[in-house]
Amino acid sequence: MPATLWPLGGLWLSITLMDGLRYDYDEDIHDRLFKIHEGAVQFVIDFMISSKCGSFLVTNPSLSPENTFISEAGTKGIFCEGSTMDMTLIRQALEQFNWSLERLSKIDHPLEQPVKDALARLPPLTINEKGLIQEWGINDYVEDEPGHRHVSHLYGLYPGGFIHPIHTPDLAVAAKKVLERRLANGGGHTGWSRAWLLNFFARLRDAKACGDNMDLLLSNSTLPNLLDSHPPFQIDGNFGACAGIIECLVQSVETEIDGLNVVCVSLLPACPDEWEDGHVQKVRVKQGWLISFQWGCKGHLVGEVEVFCTMGGADDVYIRGPDQFEQRVKGEAGRQYIFKV
Numbered sequence: 001m002p003a004t005l006w007p008l009g010g011l012w013l014s015i016t017l018m019d020g021l022r023y024d025y026d027e028d029i030h031d032r033l034f035k036i037h038e039g040a041v042q043f044v045i046d047f048m049i050s051s052k053c054g055s056f057l058v059t060n061p062s063l064s065p066e067n068t069f070i071s072e073a074g075t076k077g078i079f080c081e082g083s084t085m086d087m088t089l090i091r092q093a094l095e096q097f098n099w100s101l102e103r104l105s106k107i108d109h110p111l112e113q114p115v116k117d118a119l120a121r122l123p124p125l126t127i128n129e130k131g132l133i134q135e136w137g138i139n140d141y142v143e144d145e146p147g148h149r150h151v152s153h154l155y156g157l158y159p160g161g162f163i164h165p166i167h168t169p170d171l172a173v174a175a176k177k178v179l180e181r182r183l184a185n186g187g188g189h190t191g192w193s194r195a196w197l198l199n200f201f202a203r204l205r206d207a208k209a210c211g212d213n214m215d216l217l218l219s220n221s222t223l224p225n226l227l228d229s230h231p232p233f234q235i236d237g238n239f240g241a242c243a244g245i246i247e248c249l250v251q252s253v254e255t256e257i258d259g260l261n262v263v264c265v266s267l268l269p270a271c272p273d274e275w276e277d278g279h280v281q282k283v284r285v286k287q288g289w290l291i292s293f294q295w296g297c298k299g300h301l302v303g304e305v306e307v308f309c310t311m312g313g314a315d316d317v318y319i320r321g322p323d324q325f326e327q328r329v330k331g332e333a334g335r336q337y338i339f340k341v
Helices: 009-020 027-047 084-103 112-121 169-184 191-203 207-220 235-249
Strands: 250-257 260-267 278-284 289-296 300-309 316-321 325-329 336-340
Touching (some): 009 084, 027 084, 027 112, 084 112, 169 191, 191 207, 191 235, 207 235, 235 278, 300 316, 300 325, 325 336
Parallel strands (some): 260 316
Antiparallel strands (some): 278 289, 289 300
16 A cells, blocks of 8 residues: 555656756746646645644545555554654745746745745654654654665655755755664665665765665676666666765755845765775756866865856855865856866
8 A cells, every 4th residue: 555555646747847947947837837836836835734633734535655554552563643754845845836937937936825825834753762754744653674674764865856965964864764774674675775775874974875886786786787676676776886986075055144145055975995096077056057077086176177157047055175275156047267276
């Protein structure tokens, strides 16, 4: 049952389409995709109901994909109120919807107020008494399989952006405890799951864990032709590994500094020591900035850092890297900046 019924799969696809606009914006494409996202948001607004306690809006029935818990009666359970992955996806989707209304100048949209009201009633990410982020939402159930290959309740860490070691340190600590518990009980035994772990640890800025998981992905879950092994071939692991490598080398987040919107870019945030030298060329980060740089001597920038702005109206970019490298530049389309390091 938990592998065949999950009502929010379509919402996740819609979120992914919308997220692409944060890297390469096109108003015509945005207008087309908005119609898809509008329908997905309408669905979740209609689907959510009040929680049993009356404090929140939740999906119900809900589940954490492919996982089961032990109920208070001691039996295995699947359905819950507002699983953590469900509610994190919904929060991201509703925030994307509000961003779209503003960007596309859609005034007096019939869903504007329902979305605003719903956002105010979504349950927060919850840390239980063991210091773990709860998987089944507002209910603190015990996992039936502590080493399960899925870590759905950490969607907010990756690919979502709700858990961050600097901006939400308590949640980041709780997320790391979840990962340590999963691994201590045999988690990461499929290729795609190991790739997801690589991305999780990259977001947590844990370079050693990134190196360890990359080694395990290559040694235990990669075929001689470099295809990912589930053990049968699954391309999820190949795509996930590529994403994880980039996350180790470059990360970007949209935030505020001194009341101004900026794109914060981190260079080599989780680069393992084993990756002694290398370079990246025109990696596209949030709001269309292209970043190029080299590193050597086990994690030190060398040569030049090149920054190119591709999008008009982009926020300023604030770049940080090792050896106290810091630069802040204006978002002007077609402008290139080169910094010696």
